[in-house]
Amino acid sequence: MSSADDNKVTLTIDGREVTVPRGMTVLEAAKSIGIEIPTFCWHPKLKPVGACRMCYVEIEKMPKLAVSCATEAMPGMVVHTDSDLVKQGRRAVLEFILLNHPLDCPTCDKGGECDLQDLTFAHGIDDSQFDFNKYRFIRDKKSTFDDYRLGPEIIRNQNRCILCYKCVRSNKEVFGEYDLGAFQRGNITEIDTGPGQQVDSIYSGNLVEICPVGALTNTDWRYNIRVWKTQKVNSICQYCADGCNLTLWKDRQKIYRATSRRNDAIDEGWICNRGRYGYQIANAEGRLTVPLIKRGERQENATWDEAIELIARRFKEIKDKKGGVCIGGLAYPGLDSASLYAFSKLFRTILNSNNVDFRIDYKMLPEEPGDLYTQITSRKFSIAGIENSDVVLVIGSNLINEHPITNLRVRKVVTQKGAKLYTLNPFATKSGDISTDEIIYRAGTVEALINGLCVSIVEQKLASDTVDASKLATRVEPNTVAQAAKISGVEADRIVGLAQALGEAKHITLITGELLSTSITRDAITAAIMNLALLCGMAENGQIGFLSKYANSKGAEKLGVMPLLSDSLIAEMKTLWGGYPEQKGLGADRMILSAKKEEIDALFVMGSDPMLCYPDGQFVREGIEKLDFLVVADLFETRTTQMADVVLPLSSIAEMSGDFVNLEGTVQHFDQAIKPLGQSMPGYDICNKIASALKEPLFESVARMQPDIMRLLLREENPEIQRELREVKTSVEQASGEYTVPLFVVDQAHHFAHLTERSKSLSAFCSEAHLELSPSMAEKLHAETGTLIRVESEVGKVILPVIISEHIDNDVAVVTRNFSANPVNDLQMRKQRVDYVRLTRVEEK
Amino acid sequence: MEKKVLFTYIDDPAQVKVETYVGHGGYTAWQKALKQMKPADVIDEVKKSGLRGRGGAGFPAGLKWSFVPKDSPKPRYLICNADESEPGTCKDRVLMEHDPHGVIEGMAIASYAIGSHLCFIYIRGEFGGPIRCMEQAVKEAYAKGYLGKNVFGTGYDLDMIVHTGGGAYICGEETALLNSLEGERGMSRIRPPFPAIEGLYACPTVVNNVETLASVPHIINNGAEWYTSMGTEKSAGTKIFSLSGHVNKPGNYELELGTPLSYLINDLGGGIKDGLKLKAVIPGGSSTPFLLPDQLDTKLDYESIAAAGSMLGSGGVIVLHEKTCIVWVIERLIHFYRHESCGKCTPCREGTGWLEQLISRIERGEGKPGDLEKIESICDNILGRTVCPLGDAAVMPIQSALKLFRDEWQYHIDNKRCLVKSEFAFA
CATH class of the missing domain: 3.30.70.20 (Alpha-Beta Plaits)
Incomplete structure (x- = not known):
């Protein structure tokens, strides 16, 4: 028998011969040829327990009825799933189950x-x-x-x-x-x-x-x-x-x-x-149903025609006077691809401006296209592929909150397949509970820690031979484990231990999250991670997932909803549109900075709430206040719509069909469930209306535009990443003066961006912003759950109730950003790598 | 005949002390095994001795040990099952209370045989006395160097943990015991995988009864041949029988296997109480079918009792005299099994509840025509259809009682009272 046959077994079920992989249960084998065996307690993703006994089958030469969910298919078995004895057994089980069942x-x-x-x-x-x-x-x-x-x-x-x-x-x-x-x-x-x-x-x-x-x-x-x-x-x-x-x-x-x-x-x-x-x-109260136009101090109901006419007139005035460069656009990366595409096309073909960005909650980001980060994110990642790994390394991500379902795949490979999980974070997270080592580094020192890992891998002679490791010491700083340990606050032996595990791993999945992607030192961290990946041979055996955050971040990237694009993408757009603006575009952060300097006069915000979600609330407010004209399309009244000259009612995802590109790069279609609420419209229709009023329609119908969108979404860049170790110098910011506690602004586990606070059920889990503290930190402040704490940074202050964390055990302040009543972004500074705050108890009068 | 091996020093109150135990030749087998024998030799010796599991199933102990995979990189565990809770059985408790070092020594040797460096004794939570005795004895054994690091200077490390259960009958079933020890709810697991392959914390594990393990030092000291010289060909050695019920001298008696039941009841137990006649005997703990007075010649060994239609089980012999109402007995038993059914699999969980309702109503004099047939069909739907043997244990005495004493049941239903003048109490 060949080895392939060793992994197969052939058995007979109800007179039909079936060959299945070894290890499969009789139940699954039956299922594979369309024979359904009734079950209650069986579940395809859970270990069988054989509790309900509904799945009895009769197997020849076995003295008793067998539970097929827990009986392995064996060569030569002769199984009957519908014999009189089986039927009697099932009836008996149903009779037992129904004894005390209310039949209500x-x-x-x-x-x-x-x-x-x-x-x-x-x-x-x-x-x-x-x-x-x-x-x-x-x-x-x-x-x-x-x-x-x-x-x-x-x-x-x-x-x-x-x-x-x-x-x-x-x-x-x-x-x-x-x-x-x-x-x-x-x-x-x-x-x-x-x-x-x-x-x-x-x-x-x-x-x-x-x-x-x-x-x-x-x-x-x-x-x-x-x-x-x-x-x-x-x-x-x-x-x-x-x-x-x-x-x-x-x-x-x-x-x-x-x-x-x-x-x-x-x-x-x-x-x-x-x-x-x-x-x-979608069905929540407070949905915007008609356009609003600001008249004097008040926003009043208006017709679509009035609103569009006003937008077109003001955009045209500004464009004619100062050029399209004075108009900017911020789009929410959770919008459907068609809306994002139409948004980009509106700006680039009608307004002649490259000022578009979807990266709304990012700190100052480098503006160069084709940087290493973009190169890595444009490569394939597979959630199911995590199961091939024997080591999973999570850096800078509260994975369970950011990507709950990817987190389950990590859990699966660790708890069921014996892989090891290592987490590197500035504070402990819930997903770290199954990690072999949960490493907590001092906030803002991750690249030093990664450098230390690289150095240790080389010192332990575990480096992959596909990269020249000899230059490492001259290119990274710190370049000893001891220094890395000192800077990051992680014990040297743990760095060495992790380095060994990484060096010896056969297949690594490396995952990074929001803490990296929104960091102003993203480039240095990315370079450090790339060094680590090369030294561990991850290019050959492993995958790197710089996980994008929003439902369609990946789509927005591929559709080019960013100011600076790669040459090849620009070439595509020129082919599609017959033209492309000359001027360099501005990113989200620069647009607001320019607004503050009165270099940008008008902003079109579609679906996002920068006033709540963009870091440095003070900065955003000042920028937006200086605008001549602000148009905001959203589902609900937000902190940003309140400041708008025109508010447009946006349809929810349930009210249209479209697609999202997930973090793997997979394009997935969703169907329309209900009609757009009131007079609300999908983003693409809004863009098209504005374009039509200004010059010409963007498309005849969405369906006609779809091939262009798919052409961009299915485009694969997969750039070859240079296999050489990169320079990584560490710059460590110190906490200054009285602001000493590192601050992290994150999404609450049950919430996402500014939208979910409108969901009644999700609000039942959590309906207000909190300050999450370690038990020891809480004790220092004499705080219990619910105690009000004043959180102050150099630029802002909020008062939040405390939650005592079950995981965090170091001195950090973690606050949640999803609640319009508490704009915690006021605490952040856009130029600061780590924000530091001071915590004081609010004394009751 | 009565033969004291495990019970040699059972009456010496000082036997619980390590010094006395050593004075009586204790821990020599442990030393012998560790210094002179390879683990495989120990397994061989126990295999040859024919020692069978004394917890109830009678599975050959040496064979069970040999199932532990030799090349597994995982740690292995030995567990002593001291969750003795079968009604009518109280032999392990005596061993733990009066000869705890014998249990420890047996556990140590078995651990060595399977390559375990950490062993557990899982004691029933209600056993206050045995728990204290075992804890004290383990402490003394550590102090004397019979447990811990580098035992007898051989480099072999062995740790022993005394763990107390929460008081559930099901936790005497080995896979439920494993769950309980892991901190999970005590519910049986499906097999395969068998504990020898994936047991405690999914590592190779052997679970043996207290009495089984306590027999091991004697086998190592005296050799397999000595052990097989006692008992019958297939049921070697001695076994403790817990005699209870309507006899004059209830108690634990150690007998050579193959001794007739009548010797235990009449010669050792002093005959039936109050000069009454024998009605029936439950020979192996409450879950085994009844034997009748004309079966008193049955020899107490695994094969002979099986041939007589019952089981040797745990050796809990419960004697019932002629004034015992069989419906009342069964009602007490089904109440117990309903209460102890773990709730995992449907037939046992729901079936025992239904049986209790039916049998209680017959006992109360509210039985209806057809109830006996209903009981029989429920028993058929439980027997052999559950995850673990608790379901079988619950229905076997019922089926036996229905078969042997059907007229009494029928009388109960027809006349709404007992056929016999029941005294409603055990001695």
């Missing part, structure tokens, strides 16, 4: 999509021999109908529970959460939270989706609609660049819920709560 299907939200209904219909009997009163879980001695909240969004009805344990199992196995468990024993076993705990992780919604019956329901869906009245619409999540596939369930003009649409390349059937509940912004 008429009022149960699961009705119509319930595994218990379906399988009883298919395999059960219509009568029970059980002649006792059903057992009832009683709470509060009031009613036998048990509705009990497990967390902000999950309600449990234990009477309906069939104890498949999928909620508890997925929570532990996949999400690494221990807030849910089983209590009591036998047929009075209850699923409940741990004492004093709530099921409130960002993955908690999956527990409802995975429930085969109506035992767990979520508040958004519950008692609102019957499932058979809804229609399913394919969608893509807009709340990070992972690109999880969703199904929206809608009836007429309302969306009722979002569930996962399993895509094994990306999400494996799991979504985070942002994806699950974020749809609510």
